[in-house]
Amino acid sequence: MALLTGLVIWITLLHHGCESMSVVGPISLANVQVPSWTDLRTRVLSTERGAQLEEGRDIRCAGGGPTHVDATLRLFDTNKDPRVTLYRDSAAWCPYCQKVWIALEEKRIAYNVKTVPLNAYGDKPAWFSRLVDGGQLPAIEMDNNELITESIDIIKRLDDDFPENGPRIVPLMGSPEANMAQDLLQLERELQSAWFSLVFYPVEGSALTKARQSFLGMIALVDDALATTPGPWFLGGTSPSLVDIQFVCHVERIIASVLYFKGIQLIGKYPNVDTWLEAWDDRPSYLATKSDFYTLVMSIPSQNGPGYSIPEAKLVASQICGLEGAWDLSICNNEKDRHEAAFCLVINHDGIVTFATRGAGESGRPSFQAELADPYAEPNLEFLSSVDICLRYITEALLDGSQVVEARASRTLVGNAGDGTLRPDWYEYSDNDGGRYWWNDETGDSTWTAPTMQLDSCLAYLRDRIGVPRDMSEGAAMQLRAYLNWGIDLLNRTS
Numbered sequence: 018m019a020l021l022t023g024l025v026i027w028i029t030l031l032h033h034g035c036e037s038m039s040v041v042g043p044i045s046l047a048n049v050q051v052p053s054w055t056d057l058r059t060r061v062l063s064t065e066r067g068a069q070l071e072e073g074r075d076i077r078c079a080g081g082g083p084t085h086v087d088a089t090l091r092l093f094d095t096n097k098d099p100r101v102t103l104y105r106d107s108a109a110w111c112p113y114c115q116k117v118w119i120a121l122e123e124k125r126i127a128y129n130v131k132t133v134p135l136n137a138y139g140d141k142p143a144w145f146s147r148l149v150d151g152g153q154l155p156a157i158e159m160d161n162n163e164l165i166t167e168s169i170d171i172i173k174r175l176d177d178d179f180p181e182n183g184p185r186i187v188p189l190m191g192s193p194e195a196n197m198a199q200d201l202l203q204l205e206r207e208l209q210s211a212w213f214s215l216v217f218y219p220v221e222g223s224a225l226t227k228a229r230q231s232f233l234g235m236i237a238l239v240d241d242a243l244a245t246t247p248g249p250w251f252l253g254g255t256s257p258s259l260v261d262i263q264f265v266c267h268v269e270r271i272i273a274s275v276l277y278f279k280g281i282q283l284i285g286k287y288p289n290v291d292t293w294l295e296a297w298d299d300r301p302s303y304l305a306t307k308s309d310f311y312t313l314v315m316s317i318p319s320q321n322g323p324g325y326s327i328p329e330a331k332l333v334a335s336q337i338c339g340l341e342g343a344w345d346l347s348i349c350n351n352e353k354d355r356h357e358a359a360f361c362l363v364i365n366h367d368g369i370v371t372f373a374t375r376g377a378g379e380s381g382r383p384s385f386q387a388e389l390a391d392p393y394a395e396p397n398l399e400f401l402s403s404v405d406i407c408l409r410y411i412t413e414a415l416l417d418g419s420q421v422v423e424a425r426a427s428r429t430l431v432g433n434a435g436d437g438t439l440r441p442d443w444y445e446y447s448d449n450d451g452g453r454y455w456w457n458d459e460t461g462d463s464t465w466t467a468p469t470m471q472l473d474s475c476l477a478y479l480r481d482r483i484g485v486p487r488d489m490s491e492g493a494a495m496q497l498r499a500y501l502n503w504g505i506d507l508l509n510r511t512s
Contacts (some may be wrong), residue, residue: 091129095205100160103121127293211234240288346499374401377400388462415500419503435471
């Protein structure tokens with residue numbers, strides 16, 4: 018599966034010959050001086066990072082290489098057919114799927130991967146609903162006939178059926194570690210409860226202060242628990258246990274959401290937690306499954322319900338969502354990550370171009386709970402050629418830097434955003450601080466980007482739906498979002 022296919026998982030890819038399209042949309046081909054996708058692909062693959070990523074795709078097809086979101090076959094050190102098939106969410110976001118995914122990688126158990134959408138992201142295919150009662154995720158199929166659901170039950174079964182694979186993740190019953198694990202898993206449940214009370218309940222005043230104190234007290238207990246054993250892990254030893262896996266998949270979401278909704282910064286405040294997270298970041302099994310803050314805060318409400326923000330969190334929340342210059346070229350400028358983003362664009366450019374034109378198209382029906390999920394949205398094919406040109410300029414800028422490309426790109430893009438007319442049923446409002454947002458009176462959807470049926474909306478639609486790890490690494494996602502903003506800025510300039 019190519020990188021960025023997550024962006025187009027719900028649409029039928031239209032394989033247009035973008036380099037020889039007829040003139041469609043606001044940009045005239047007469048003004049275009051931009052490399053073809055064929056030339057851009059050649060250039061991307063000539064970079065060190067591009068060559069690495071292309072080689073990685075070939076290795077993944079044979080079941081090898083490090084943990085990767087696009088892998089559909091994992092063989093590790095065996096050449097036998099896998100006994101396990103993992104069914105996980107196609108958005109690569111579900112924390113319960115992540116637990117099983119990490120466990121399989123840590124134990125190096127050969128497995129196949131099949132992805133289906135969470136209910137909040139789209140309709141599950143009929144074959145999966147027939148296979149798994151209620152369409153529950155995650156699920157594993159053992160030896161082509163036995164289905165197991167519930168993440169902890171799955172991990173226990175993997176330990177029991179594959180004792181020769183890697184270190185044991187679940188402590189043996191009756192051992193001192195097992196008793197410790199039970200107490201720590203109870204602590205994790207209490208941490209989740211305190212998190213829910215703080216973020217997902219509409220508390221104010223003294224009740225909010227109490228919820229905050231209770232939550233921070235639970236984090237302090239977690240930090241203390243990590244100090245009781247040598248090394249970074251909850252139960253000691255040289256590798257993570259079930260307790261570590263259970264905690265990290267939720268702590269990752271806790272850290273992002275309390276910062277976004279309540280302005281609470283946890284990183285750098287709890288030394289044992291920091292050391293534990295650093296140990297996780299050194300493990301490919303986790304790093305390849307880890308989301309960025311933006312992906313998390315856009316996804317969490319679809320599973321946990323709406324979070325309740327406080328005014329003190331507004332600035333950092335805006336920065337997480339790319340406002341206040343957070344997705345700007347002056348901040349995002351790493352060559353390796355730029356080249357990864359360019360690679361992601363060139364290997365699936367037809368599908369990405371079509372997907373982006375949904376920004377000038379009509380919203381789909383039915384709608385789904387996840388804020389940025391719109392699987393039935395209709396692309397506006399009149400914008401195919403114009404979006405294609407924009408994305409070729411952006412890919413070239415990712416390779417060479419914006420300063421090299423900007424003068425030539427400006428001659429084509431400046432002034433071509435559109436006339437600013439809002440799409441049907443969208444209206445502009447101001448918040449209490451004078452900030453602008455847009456609300457759809459029919460669907461209840463909201464956005465910080467003006468929902469116009471025009472070219473800059475296509476680039477913004479793509480920018481806002483780049484997910485980590487589904488589409489690319491966190492660093493590459495930051496680069497692509499920033500360079501899409503660069504393209505949007507050029508389109509909106511008047512000269």
